[in-house]
Amino acid sequence: MGRLSSVVLQALLGVALISACSPAYNWRTVSDAAEGYAIDLPAKPTVDERQVAIAGQTLPMHVRAAETQHVVFAIAVVDLPRDDAALGQTVADDLRRALARNVSASPVEHAVQVPLATGAAVPGVDIVATGAAGDAHQQRTIHAWIAVRGRHVYQAAIIAARVPPQDQSDQFFGSLKLD
Numbered sequence: 001m002g003r004l005s006s007v008v009l010q011a012l013l014g015v016a017l018i019s020a021c022s023p024a025y026n027w028r029t030v031s032d033a034a035e036g037y038a039i040d041l042p043a044k045p046t047v048d049e050r051q052v053a054i055a056g057q058t059l060p061m062h063v064r065a066a067e068t069q070h071v072v073f074a075i076a077v078v079d080l081p082r083d084d085a086a087l088g089q090t091v092a093d094d095l096r097r098a099l100a101r102n103v104s105a106s107p108v109e110h111a112v113q114v115p116l117a118t119g120a121a122v123p124g125v126d127i128v129a130t131g132a133a134g135d136a137h138q139q140r141t142i143h144a145w146i147a148v149r150g151r152h153v154y155q156a157a158i159i160a161a162r163v164p165p166q167d168q169s170d171q172f173f174g175s176l177k178l179d
Contacts, residue, residue: 024068025168029175032064035077036152038117040175041066042073042168054078055090071160073172078153088148095155096127099142105131114147114154117177122149143169149178 030045031038043066052061059081065074078091100107107129113121124147133140144157156176158169 025171026068027171030064030075032062032077033179035062035079036149036179037075037077037154038175038177039075039156040171041075042068042071042172052078054094055087057081059091069164070162071158071164071168074155074157074159075176076155076157078155080151080153083150085148088153091153092125092146092148095146095153096125099127099144099157100129103129103131103133103140103142105129112145114145114149115177116149117179122147122178124148124154145173145176147178152178154178 025042026044027040027042028044029038030041041064045064045066048063048065050061050063051058060079061076062079063074063076065072067073078095080087080091096107096109107127109125109127112124112126114124115121124145127144127146128141130139130141132138139161140159141161141163142157142159143163144155146153146155148154154176156173158164158172163169
C-alpha cells in the first residue's frame with residue numbers, strides 16, 4: 001500500500017473510531033465555511049487535520065468523519081496553495097488511485113455532478129472499489145465522490161465491510177454541497 005493511501009485510510013478510520021458510540025444514523029448537517037462545503041453525517045463527527053504528501057507536495061488535509069453501524073462516513077478536503085486547475089486535477093487523480101490501492105482493487109468509476117450551494121454543479125467522479133484492506137486484509141468497500149473546486153479537492157467517502165442501506169448512502173452523497 002502506498003504512503004498516501006495508507007495515510008488517507010488511517011486518517012479516515014482513525015478519526016471515525018473516536019466517535020464509535022454514536023446512535024445509528026442520527027443525521028446532522030455539518031458545514032465548514034473555511035473549507036467551503038456542507039454535508040450530512042450520521043453521527044457527531046470527529047475532526048482531524050494533517051499534512052499529506054500528494055502530487056509531489058505536502059498539503060494540508062482536513063477530515064470530518066462519523067462512524068455508525070460499523071460504517072465510516074467522511075469528508076476530506078485537501079487545501080491547494082493556489083487556485084490551480086492542473087494541480088487540483090493531479091491531487092484528485094492521486095486520491096482516486098489511493099482509494100483503489102487501499103483495497104487492492106480496480107475501481108468502478110463514472111462521472112457525477114457535485115452540487116454547489118448556488119444550485120449549479122461541478123464535475124466529479126463517483127468511485128466504488130471493493131477488496132482487501134490493511135495488514136489484516138479485511139474485506140472493505142470504499143464508495144467516494146471526488147471533486148475539485150477552486151483551492152480545494154473534496155473527497156466524500158463511505159468505508160465499510162458491508163455497504164450501508166442505499167437510502168443512507170443517498171442521504172450522505174445527496175447532501176453534499178460545495179460553496
